[in-house]
Amino acid sequence: MSGTNERSALSIAQRQFDAAADAIGLDDSLRAVLREVKRELVVHFPVEMDDGSFRVFTGFRVQHNIARGPAKGGLRYHPAMTLDDARALAMYMTWKTAVADVPFGGAKGGVICDPNILSDGELERLTRRYTAQILDFIGPDRDVPAPDMNTNERTMAWIMDTYAMHAGHATTAVVTGKPMELGGSRGRKEATGRGCMMVTLNALKRFGLTPETTRVVIQGFGNVGGMAARLMAKAGFRIVAIVEYDGAVRNDNGLDIPALETWRRENGSVNGFPGGEAIDKHEAMFLECEVLLPAATENVITSENAAKLNCRILCEGANGPTTHHADEILARKNIFVIPDILANAGGVTVSYFEWVQDRQGYFWNEELVNSRLGEIMDESFDAVVAYASRHNVDNRTAAYMLALDRVATAMRLRGIYA
Numbered sequence: 001m002s003g004t005n006e007r008s009a010l011s012i013a014q015r016q017f018d019a020a021a022d023a024i025g026l027d028d029s030l031r032a033v034l035r036e037v038k039r040e041l042v043v044h045f046p047v048e049m050d051d052g053s054f055r056v057f058t059g060f061r062v063q064h065n066i067a068r069g070p071a072k073g074g075l076r077y078h079p080a081m082t083l084d085d086a087r088a089l090a091m092y093m094t095w096k097t098a099v100a101d102v103p104f105g106g107a108k109g110g111v112i113c114d115p116n117i118l119s120d121g122e123l124e125r126l127t128r129r130y131t132a133q134i135l136d137f138i139g140p141d142r143d144v145p146a147p148d149m150n151t152n153e154r155t156m157a158w159i160m161d162t163y164a165m166h167a168g169h170a171t172t173a174v175v176t177g178k179p180m181e182l183g184g185s186r187g188r189k190e191a192t193g194r195g196c197m198m199v200t201l202n203a204l205k206r207f208g209l210t211p212e213t214t215r216v217v218i219q220g221f222g223n224v225g226g227m228a229a230r231l232m233a234k235a236g237f238r239i240v241a242i243v244e245y246d247g248a249v250r251n252d253n254g255l256d257i258p259a260l261e262t263w264r265r266e267n268g269s270v271n272g273f274p275g276g277e278a279i280d281k282h283e284a285m286f287l288e289c290e291v292l293l294p295a296a297t298e299n300v301i302t303s304e305n306a307a308k309l310n311c312r313i314l315c316e317g318a319n320g321p322t323t324h325h326a327d328e329i330l331a332r333k334n335i336f337v338i339p340d341i342l343a344n345a346g347g348v349t350v351s352y353f354e355w356v357q358d359r360q361g362y363f364w365n366e367e368l369v370n371s372r373l374g375e376i377m378d379e380s381f382d383a384v385v386a387y388a389s390r391h392n393v394d395n396r397t398a399a400y401m402l403a404l405d406r407v408a409t410a411m412r413l414r415g416i417y418a
């Protein structure tokens with residue numbers, strides 16, 4: 001695995017790993033093991049298209065580490081998906097599950113395809129063929145996929161059904177992010193956005209801020225950003241701007257988030273929303289605010305724009321929104337970063353709850369899900385911040401050091417071959 005580009009996901013993942021490995025003084029043997037993924041599967045499989053022809057698709061499933069439990073990670077459908085992306089994202093998952101201290105390792109998968117030009121039937125056949133190809137690789141005790149970019153609960157239902165057909169019995173715990181009717185968990189849809197709010201609330205206390213005195217700019221109004229916006233507005237935060245790929249909307253008194261959700265649903269865009277004014281989507285990121293919450297995509301905060309950020313807290317809802325070079329600038333600006341592997345761990349935490357509930361065959365109410373999520377997010381936040389202060393490093397390095405420490409300890413206990 002190699003890469004030197006500031007924006008290459010794998011190169012960023014490896015740099016962050018190297019920094020943390022140096023900081024905890026990780027020995028060469030463990031470093032060599034953890035710098036590589038444990039197992040990777042590349043599959044090429046035919047899918048019957050609606051016109052009767054067959055097309056061959058390529059998919060991946062990569063498991064980075066399984067020392068602490070079954071591999072866990074999303075499944076992405078994207079035309080630009082690469083094996084290197086899957087490796088990098090699998091590595092991230094190992095650290096994320098370790099920071100949240102849930103008993104999983106890290107994995108990621110994907111299929112190179114453009115779901116926008118596939119019919120529902122084609123998508124279903126593609127998902128089932130892909131699942132059949134990776135059947136021996138996944139399972140409740142082996143590797144538990146979940147939704148990621150362009151996959152959703154319907155995709156998970158198809159995977160679960162295909163797996164169950166081969167197993168000969170229902171096996172709900174093979175995937176998470178399922179529909180409620182098929183063993184999904186209450187609170188899963190809101191979990192990542194809710195987790196972002198929970199860690200932000202912890203950060204506010206350090207600045208003597210309350211939700212009412214906190215202005216928030218959110219990039220991305222999808223699952224993570226939209227849910228964070230809704231929950232944070234309800235909790236009293238002032239959401240002063242929402243930034244989308246095709247425009248941004250601003251209201252210094254706080255946007256009416258439910259109204260904006262309705263507007264976007266009906267008009268397909270945040271643009272033209274009467275409850276705010278249009279603002280250039282690039283400039284919106286630099287508005288003065290207490291919290292900036294990038295929740296759209298990776299590499300949006302780079303060495304080219306980091307100096308212009310005007311926030312006190314950066315809560316990384318998206319995976320990898322900040323490049324390594326940008327991190328150095330943020331540190332100089334004294335911006336309190338809640339790194340992605342902590343900030344967006346709410347999703348994998350409730351995925352863990354889903355897996356537990358499926359295996360128990362006993363389902364929790366939403367209050368219990370949310371309170372247990374709160375416990376884990378608060379504990380993880382405290383652990384990362386304490387680690388940062390004890391070792392005099394930034395929060396991102398601390399989160400990686402903590403994760404690496406936990407994974408390395410598990411590997412030493414099991415023997416380095418885990």
Ligand code: NAD
Pocket residue numbers: 149192219220221222223224225243244245246295296297298317318319320344345347348
């Ligand atoms: P999503 O597709 O539901 O939402 C993303 C939103 O961002 C969309 O509204 C899209 O239009 C917008 N967007 C895309 N590119 C943009 C750009 N350049 N500028 C502004 N807006 C842009 O996706 P999601 O599930 O909310 O995931 C967002 C990020 O959070 C991704 O990095 C994902 O990997 C990460 N994440 C998601 C979860 C989860 O539970 N959904 C968990 C952990 C991490």
